Amino acid sequence: MILLNWEKIKNLADQKTRLLTKTGIPFQISSASQDMLTVRVRSGEEYTISRANLEKAVQKIQAGVVFNGPKDYREQVADDRPAYAWAILRELGYLIQ
Structure with missing residues (x-):
């Protein structure tokens, strides 16, 4: 069974990792708490993403659902x-890309 590795997400946050969206827009993982992570976008605004939703996505991926993009x-x-x-x-x- 595949599980979401929250420690890896915390490490990305600790390193202030910069990533790109599918369309090439940069953002940074700025922090991760027990229940959510926070991303910072170019404008400096911050948004949260629920850990529960990321875990749900991983469960769906394990069940064979394909996520070709954000949609x-x-x-x-x-x-x-x-x-x-x-x-x-x-x-x-x-x-898989």
């Missing part, structure tokens, strides 16, 4: 910052 994440999981959530799942190796 699939939004439709199959939640409208919870899908572009950033999708990019994080891709970075962690849950999505």
